[in-house]
Amino acid sequence: MGGALDPAVATGRNLVRGALADLGPGSRVVVGVSGGADSLALAAVTAFVADRAAYDLSAVIVDHQLQAGSAQVAARAAEQVAGLGVRAEVVEVEVGTAGGPEASARRARYEALRRPGADAILLAHTLDDQAETVLLGLGRGSGPRSIAGMSPVDGSLRRPFLALRRSTTEQICRAYGLEWWTDPHNADPAYRRARLRREALPLLEEVLGGGVAEALARTAGQLASDNACLDELAAAVATPLDVATLAALHPALRSRVLRRGALEAGAEASDLAATHLAELDRLVTDWRGQQRIELPGGVACVRKGDSLSYVRTPVGG
Structure with missing residues (x-):
């Protein structure tokens, strides 16, 4: 060249x-x-x-x-x-x-x-x-x-x-x-x-007058920064399985803590959906005796008293 x-x-x-x-x-x-x-x-x-x-x-x-x-x-x-x-x-x-x-x-x-x-x-x-x-x-x-x-x-x-x-x-x-x-x-x-x-x-691009791809990419960058901040805050929670601690968190941060715990227990990140996180949140904020929440990857979250724990899902359910 x-x-x-x-x-x-x-x-x-x-x-x-x-x-x-x-x-x-x-x-x-x-x-x-x-x-x-x-x-x-x-x-x-x-x-x-x-x-x-x-x-x-x-x-x-x-x-x-x-x-x-x-x-x-x-x-x-x-x-x-x-x-x-x-x-x-x-x-x-x-x-x-x-x-x-x-x-x-x-x-x-x-x-x-x-x-x-x-x-x-x-x-x-x-x-x-x-x-x-x-x-x-x-x-x-x-x-x-x-x-x-x-x-x-x-x-x-x-x-x-x-x-x-x-x-x-x-x-x-x-x-x-x-x-x-x-x-x-x-x-x-x-x-x-x-x-x-x-x-x-x-x-x-035609309807909005151009610049759409750049705007979407900027949005991605801004959200990535926000995500990184929330992830850091979630990692700093000292007792992430304690129900009282989780209940006191802002919902956005609590969701990150619950997601982090599920992934560390072996849940599949690509299949862990918002519906799973919503059910995990209900164990904290709307517990009515649910026994466990099944998660992708062969793990389940269980609440016993004032604490959550993760267990392997038995074969066959």
Whole structure:
């Protein structure tokens, strides 16, 4: 890439540099690549940053094997990533059916990306992806945690491009001479996210006069900050199983304490819904002799006198 530095490339490099600022030389960084514009752009700018910072960078190209020709798409992505000077590995995964095709593919993809010893795993979600996630959360009525969207940092997972528009990643690819693949699923109306992308968001942009995606992403950031504050306060509650302590808390904080307790007991986070939390709350605020509240993940919450406890759910009920 010769000539003046493209502003889109400079922005992408700065975002990655900031996302990895806590890592020292030799840190192992893995970038997830699909062959689309977003992930190829991420691989390109990360290759530059990793070279300067002396990171141990590699790429994992996940082949979900859901479409004809997926192996060729993965091979082409690996070829282009290797051309950037990055070690590339193609990993084939089996996508199940639990939770729907999108959720199953995501689980399989994340499992493939979690390489042993990786200090950071970079994902190429953009501001557009964040806006779509917020809308999906609003549509499900899943509460502030869902509407907060994707976190820039989630354990080893990092998303440097959450402030970047999808069109900018395409510009980065053009600057590097990279040829990206367009997933036909992104235009398939059978997928809710695809319809949001192609129908709902453009209509909202037209009706509200533009800036909708940015506004949704800002909302996600504000809610994420609020969630983090409530989570910290919940973690500081000294006796989280004591009914009197729980009853004295603000309902918003009590819900967080109850959720935290359920997760620590082994409840499945992805299946723990608002209805479960409402029932847990009734053990504290409207107890009428309920024996236990069943939770996803094979655990139940029981109230005995003035205290809650969690037990494993016996087989068969």
